[in-house]
Amino acid sequence: MSGIFISFEGGEGAGKSTQIQRLRDKLASKGIETIVTREPGGSQGAELVREVLLSGAAKKYGVTAEAILFAAARADHIDTLIKPALQDGKWVLCDRFADSSRVYQGESGVPSQTVEALQQVAIAGHNPDMTLLINVTPEVGLTRVSKRTAPVEFDGPDRFETDTLETHRRRQKIFLELADKEPERIVVxxxxxxxxxxTDDIWQAVQRRFASVMENSTTDQLPHEKG
Ligand SMILES: Nc1ncnc2c1ncn2[C@@H]1O[C@H](COP(=O)(O)OP(=O)(O)OP(=O)(O)O)[C@@H](O)[C@H]1O
Ligand SMILES: [Mg+2]
Structure with missing residues (x-):
């Protein structure tokens, strides 16, 4: 049986990384095996591209080149990690995915047809079963990020965290527009x-959507006990 693919989206400091761990723990307590991963990155090839993107090294080559690099990383991530895990019946929890490209690259001026064409190639039909869009007021999220004590990979804020408040607000608007367009997939x-x-809201949304799958995924039942 194929696993479930859930992506976490939202602006900086929304709580994606925090909540993904909590959902993983909750699912584990139900006997559901998960893989937690993130974008850009998550697989060996994609992590190489992550560094180029988030350090800002690719910025000078323009927004289209950046969009292509994001898609290249995603293709590797899907092929080498996400697809095999789902085929194994595992749940995949991914910190950012294609909607972040739609929002960030879209906001920076890449035409939406270009972004969509790249997703088609990179994702090849592997859309998330559910996307949890953690909607945060940009000022709130950025204040959290500025206080964050967790280790950061680069010396300062990453390539996208230094953008203006107006940019963060435009991204929030685009995220919400995506949710309006795809209400079956994206839960705000x-x-x-x-x-x-x-955490409670996320757990409720996941239970509502996947109650029957969860019953069948738990490993704490013997095969003959399963309905
Ligand atoms: N609901 C919340 N209320 C208050 N603080 C929070 C909340 N959620 C997360 N935080 C704190 O805010 C900071 C940012 O949270 P987190 O790293 O989970 O956000 P993120 O969405 O992953 O951010 P980024 O986009 O930068 O990766 C962390 O220090 C975290 O402990
Ligand atoms: Mg994070």
């Missing part, structure tokens, strides 16, 4: 709330 979660409330 209020990310301004305290962490535990965000």
């Amino acid at each position: 979660i209020d990310g301004d709330q305290p962490q535990d409330n965000v």
